[in-house]
Amino acid sequence: MEIRELDATHRADAVALWHRTEITRQWNPPEEDFDRAVRGPSSVVPGGFEGSRLVASAMVGHDGHRGWVYYLAVEPDRRSAGIGRALMQAAEDWVRAAGIPKIQLMVRSANGAALGFYGALGLRPRTPRCCRAGSGRPETSAPAQATVAPSPRTQSSAVTTVAWRGKTFSRSTRWTSGSASAQPSDRTVSS
16 A cells, blocks of 8 residues: 545545545535645645555644644445554654644544544543633533543554655554554544
């Protein structure tokens, strides 16, 4: 599989993938989200290709302080093949290369498959402390949000080819439980 940046010519394929994987919502037009992301200077839509077939995609961007991952989708017939893991790693690499210290993602609490996927990546929900501005007291009306922390990983490895803005990177990654490389910086899941 090759991961490369999508452009406007990939819009129909990406949006069709998002519809097939049921991650779209009628009140949030994915075509508009895709267009903004591919035009934006602080966002990208990476896609995973097997030959010419788009089998996975995500939307990644940042606000200068936090990176965000949206629309992570893998074709149902290609799940459990490491594609989602490779795409998430590419998203983290893109955010890190932009000099952004944190990465977050949002998952609807009813999306058990996504929560399971992120859990398998070593992320686990953790409730942050929220305080009402200036009061020091817990904010009772704060939105539901869970910060995830890496859990120990067993040894695994992957080779990923990533192309961003005309540059291609090929990387072999090896994780060992408890190693520093298995401890990425701040990752958050909001629901």
